[in-house]
Amino acid sequence: MAPALDPMVGRYVRLEIEGVAHRLYFEEAGPTAGGGIPLVCLHTAGADSRQFRHLLADPEITRTYRVLAFDMPWHGKSTPPDGWERDEYRLTTASYTAAVRAFCRAMELQRPVVMGCSIGGRIVLNLAIEHAAEFRALIALEAADFQQPWYDTAWLHRPDVHGGEVCAALISGLIAPQSPAVSRHETLWMYMQGGPGVFKGDLYFYRVDGDLREKVKSIDTKACPLYLLTGEYDFSCTAEDTLRTAAQIPGAEVQIMKELGHFPMSENPEKFREYILPVLEKIAR
Amino acid sequence: MSPADRFARLSELLAADADLRRRGRWVDVECRVDIGHEPFFLTLREGRLAEFTRGARLLRSIAFSIQGTDEAWRSHWQAVPAPGWHDLFALTKRGAASMQGDLRPLLQNLQYFKDLLALPRRLPEES
Numbered sequence: 001m002a003p004a005l006d007p008m009v010g011r012y013v014r015l016e017i018e019g020v021a022h023r024l025y026f027e028e029a030g031p032t033a034g035g036g037i038p039l040v041c042l043h044t045a046g047a048d049s050r051q052f053r054h055l056l057a058d059p060e061i062t063r064t065y066r067v068l069a070f071d072m073p074w075h076g077k078s079t080p081p082d083g084w085e086r087d088e089y090r091l092t093t094a095s096y097t098a099a100v101r102a103f104c105r106a107m108e109l110q111r112p113v114v115m116g117c118s119i120g121g122r123i124v125l126n127l128a129i130e131h132a133a134e135f136r137a138l139i140a141l142e143a144a145d146f147q148q149p150w151y152d153t154a155w156l157h158r159p160d161v162h163g164g165e166v167c168a169a170l171i172s173g174l175i176a177p178q179s180p181a182v183s184r185h186e187t188l189w190m191y192m193q194g195g196p197g198v199f200k201g202d203l204y205f206y207r208v209d210g211d212l213r214e215k216v217k218s219i220d221t222k223a224c225p226l227y228l229l230t231g232e233y234d235f236s237c238t239a240e241d242t243l244r245t246a247a248q249i250p251g252a253e254v255q256i257m258k259e260l261g262h263f264p265m266s267e268n269p270e271k272f273r274e275y276i277l278p279v280l281e282k283i284a285r
Numbered sequence: 286m287s288p289a290d291r292f293a294r295l296s297e298l299l300a301a302d303a304d305l306r307r308r309g310r311w312v313d314v315e316c317r318v319d320i321g322h323e324p325f326f327l328t329l330r331e332g333r334l335a336e337f338t339r340g341a342r343l344l345r346s347i348a349f350s351i352q353g354t355d356e357a358w359r360s361h362w363q364a365v366p367a368p369g370w371h372d373l374f375a376l377t378k379r380g381a382a383s384m385q386g387d388l389r390p391l392l393q394n395l396q397y398f399k400d401l402l403a404l405p406r407r408l409p410e411e412s
Contacts (some may be wrong), residue, residue: 148378150374150378155392161389162393165395165396166392168396169395169399170374172399173371173373173374174372177365177366177371178365233368235368235369235374235378238369239368
């Protein structure tokens with residue numbers, strides 16, 4: 001019997017981000033004949049590219065799109081940079097923006113679509129602010145210009161609390177109650193596997209460095225279309241946060257997704273399809 | 286049944302959940318949970334309710350306490366809770382619940398406590 005293989009393949013790419021050498025892991029899938037519109041997917045804080053495995057395996061999407069999902073530096077199977085043990089990891093708007101652009105450049109992607117979730121959604125807003133001309137379209141999932149913090153991140157990295165378990169337990173409430181148990185726990189598993197302090201370091205960008213209030217008003221959706229989609233059960237980036245953000249950006253298309261939370265692509269892939277397929281179809285026209 | 290009446294059945298709900306007791310096998314703490322104006326005192330040993338009392342206790346020492354309004358718990362325990370009422374931290378973010386004291390044992394066993402406090406969802410909803 002032939003092996004039951006998932007369609008995506010994983011590889012490592014060597015590149016430089018802000019002058020530092022990195023080895024990033026990514027997975028991709030696309031039209032069997034090659035080509036396709038590049039769609040780069042950005043995972044949430046403290047997780048990795050596995051969150052997009054259902055999109056990578058969706059023939060309705062990969063018929064048209066070359067889907068690529070990479071593990072951010074320090075995440076998943078991407079190797080942390082040499083000397084990582086001497087630094088406290090902290091993601092910033094500049095370093096995150098540089099990482100996304102470096103990946104697109106290294107992979108020689110021509111005007112890709114970028115879709116990011118949570119911190120990935122926030123950085124998509126920054127791409128729209130600073131680099132719109134480089135992208136065919138931008139999709140921000142669970143994104144807003146700013147969100148009110150709801151816990152103290154000091155709990156995420158200390159020796160008397162298991163980092164993986166507390167990260168997963170905290171974010172478990174951001175998953176919609178309707179999401180299937182299997183997908184819920186797969187989503188949590190990725191959080192349990194993050195490196196020490198990495199989720200906390202990602203949230204530095206989210207909470208301290210990445211405040212985009214006022215800046216989002218400068219987004220020009222004629223230069224690059226922008227789509228915002230947020231799950232109604234996301235109380236970290238609430239529907240109100242996303243609607244407030246969208247209201248400041250003329251031409252931005254916004255949707256609140258029913259029965260979904262903060263991790264739409266991994267917590268309930270079937271439900272998420274109902275929302276994302278029409279968006280991807282529109283972008284491909 | 287009032288929210289406090291539902292919470293009063295916590296012992297039987299936990300007794301029926303072997304998986305939750307297994308996941309809580311390191312939990313060894315005394316804490317207080319307020320359902321509206323009614324305090325409950327929990328003594329947890331290896332994830333089991335060794336003692337569970339309803340009502341005020343003078344000079345009772347506890348590690349931490351969690352308070353929620355009647356509306357918060359009633360909404361939290363709907364079979365399918367509405368957005369913003371479905372998680373302990375959704376309740377605290379909206380100001381309908383709060384936590385005080387030494388939160389370390391809570392954070393060390395956070396999923397256990399979230400699931401423990403959601404157990405009354407398994408009871409029939411109020412008529």
